[in-house]
Amino acid sequence: MTRPLVVGNWKMHGLSAQLADIEALGVSMTDRPAKADVLICPPFTLIERAARIAGSFVAIGAQNCHHETSGTWTGEISARMLKDSGASAVIVGHSERRQHQGESSERVAAKANAAVAAGLLAIICIGETQAERAGGGALDACAAQLSLSVPKGIAASAFAIGYEPLWAIGSGQVPTAAQITEMHGHIRQCLVARLGASGNAVRIVYGGSVKPANARSILALSDVGGVLVGGASLKPDEFEAIVRAAAP
Numbered sequence: 421m422t423r424p425l426v427v428g429n430w431k432m433h434g435l436s437a438q439l440a441d442i443e444a445l446g447v448s449m450t451d452r453p454a455k456a457d458v459l460i461c462p463p464f465t466l467i468e469r470a471a472r473i474a475g476s477f478v479a480i481g482a483q484n485c486h487h488e489t490s491g492t493w494t495g496e497i498s499a500r501m502l503k504d505s506g507a508s509a510v511i512v513g514h515s516e517r518r519q520h521q522g523e524s525s526e527r528v529a530a531k532a533n534a535a536v537a538a539g540l541l542a543i544i545c546i547g548e549t550q551a552e553r554a555g556g557g558a559l560d561a562c563a564a565q566l567s568l569s570v571p572k573g574i575a576a577s578a579f580a581i582g583y584e585p586l587w588a589i590g591s592g593q594v595p596t597a598a599q600i601t602e603m604h605g606h607i608r609q610c611l612v613a614r615l616g617a618s619g620n621a622v623r624i625v626y627g628g629s630v631k632p633a634n635a636r637s638i639l640a641l642s643d644v645g646g647v648l649v650g651g652a653s654l655k656p657d658e659f660e661a662i663v664r665a666a667a668p
């Protein structure tokens with residue numbers, strides 16, 4: 421079994437003072453290095469410094485990248501730049517970017533391609549809206565997003581899927597165990613249909629109101645290969661408790 425992946429998405433939070441939290445987590449992880457892959461995605465401004473102090477057991481990633489390698493794209497940051505700054509992964513297609521920056525699934529696939537070409541793990545996010553869930557269309561909505569957001573020809577080892585129902589992000593509402601199991605199983609089927617048996621090796625991480633109190637039970641569900649954590653990743657004690665739930 422692959423190690424669970426625990427991702428902290430800091431969003432637009434974090435100044436120099438919070439680097440100490442990353443350093444402390446790195447130190448506390450030394451007692452269980454092989455049990456989970458821990459990744460913190462701070463804002464761009466902290467990546468290089470975070471990567472220097474995180475230690476060997478905490479990796480640093482980014483929350484977005486541009487789809488081109490370089491060029492006349494004022495204000496943008498390429499995957500190669502992230503790699504050069506010390507990042508080892510990047511989240512692409514987070515629902516906040518799909519919603520507020522109008523990122524299409526095709527654009528997300530281009531970003532994932534750029535990430536992989538730069539040597540970064542691409543964490544490709546998908547998830548249904550509340551209306552899609554209520555209307556019985558959650559599985560189809562996620563399958564459609566998956567099909568367009570995962571680049572053609574990508575290797576199973578080069579990416580992970582973040583399943584994040586939009587209605588669960590930051591809301592305190594978490595899908596039932598049955599809903600998570602059903603969706604992760606469906607995503608797995610789509611991955612295997614797409615990639616063959618190697619689709620079984622892709623980690624599917626759940627995101628949406630993960631807290632210390634629910635992390636262990638979510639991580640125990642079938643086809644849950646980790647968790648993607650927003651709000652609780654900003655609270656060092658809570659994030660460490662979630663990491664420990666993944667690496668007991």
Ligand code: PEP
Pocket residue numbers: 429584588589590591627628629630648649650651652
């Ligand atoms: C997220 O935004 O990716 C997320 C999962 O947030 P939260 O944990 O706060 O729901």
